[in-house]
Amino acid sequence: MTENNPVSRYGVRDQTTINNKADSHIEELKNLGYTIVSSDFSPEKQKEIEIAFGAAQQAQAQSHGGEEYLKSIDEHNTIRCPLLHDRIFTDVLNHPLIIEICKRMIGDYIILNQQNGIINPPNKAKYNQGSYHRDLPYQHFTSSRPLAINALYAMDDFTKENGATFVIPASHKSEPFPSEEYIQKHQIQAEAKAGDFIVLDCMVYHSGGINKTEHKRRAINNVYNIPMLKQQVNLPNILGGLYEDDAALNPLLGYGTQVPDSIETYYKSREGK
Numbered sequence: 058m059t060e061n062n063p064v065s066r067y068g069v070r071d072q073t074t075i076n077n078k079a080d081s082h083i084e085e086l087k088n089l090g091y092t093i094v095s096s097d098f099s100p101e102k103q104k105e106i107e108i109a110f111g112a113a114q115q116a117q118a119q120s121h122g123g124e125e126y127l128k129s130i131d132e133h134n135t136i137r138c139p140l141l142h143d144r145i146f147t148d149v150l151n152h153p154l155i156i157e158i159c160k161r162m163i164g165d166y167i168i169l170n171q172q173n174g175i176i177n178p179p180n181k182a183k184y185n186q187g188s189y190h191r192d193l194p195y196q197h198f199t200s201s202r203p204l205a206i207n208a209l210y211a212m213d214d215f216t217k218e219n220g221a222t223f224v225i226p227a228s229h230k231s232e233p234f235p236s237e238e239y240i241q242k243h244q245i246q247a248e249a250k251a252g253d254f255i256v257l258d259c260m261v262y263h264s265g266g267i268n269k270t271e272h273k274r275r276a277i278n279n280v281y282n283i284p285m286l287k288q289q290v291n292l293p294n295i296l297g298g299l300y301e302d303d304a305a306l307n308p309l310l311g312y313g314t315q316v317p318d319s320i321e322t323y324y325k326s327r328e329g330k
């Protein structure tokens with residue numbers, strides 16, 4: 058069943074064509090709500106990201122009340138805004154194929170909603186992403202194109218044993234959460250290799266699995282959305298000018314779409330339009 062030996066069909070007038078890598082991921086994302094994209098990062102680059110991830114976790118604990126405090130608010134398994142700590146995380150969020158897919162799916166102007174380092178803890182410990190949700194939680198509607206897309210960079214292999222992400226394929230196309238019976242029958246576990254991105258339509262129901270191994274399962278979640286949606290945290294404020302001079306990162310990080318904080322600022326934004 059290749060182009061030279063296509064599947065048998067009748068009564069078919071239109072068929073999706075695939076001309077490049079993005080096309081085939083977009084077809085899966087539209088139909089199933091998820092796709093696995095290889096980052097093609099070299100092993101050295103993957104290692105660099107891993108080292109920076111550990112350092113960012115330590116830096117976060119030091120500057121935000123320590124490990125015990127973060128535990129008390131269930132934040133010890135999340136690194137908020139790793140790009141604040143190391144430029145290498147901008148290579149993850151600004152990955153060319155991911156950006157191409159997001160722009161073709163959402164529209165030309167996309168902004169980063171959040172970048173979070175996430176750790177699925179070992180030995181079946183409780184994981185704050187271990188329940189089914191949409192990445193626009195509490196929302197029950199469908200849209201003709203996604204409002205947001207989530208690219209989960211796998212730092213470790215995602216396996217059934219270490220809690221690879223559960224996905225209910227095509228659930229972005231229905232308003233309600235599916236029935237228990239439907240979920241049991243159709244949920245799949247998205248296994249991936251370290252260095253892959255698990256890319257999801259933000260409205261597809263998904264959940265981290267239980268990590269039954271003795272090792273952490275680490276990832277970096279990057280969520281992109283239309284500029285009309287607010288960011289999880291105010292990235293331009295937090296970054297304080299960091300990466301503002303970078304022509305690609307400036308709009309992506311939301312520097313160009315901040316809500317004016319006064320009428321004067323709003324008028325200023327109109328100048329030259």
Ligand SMILES: O=C(O)CCC(=O)C(=O)O
Nearest residue numbers: 186221222264265266278
């Ligand atoms: O860790 C996972 O497998 C899922 C992560 C997730 O659901 C999220 O970050 O929204």
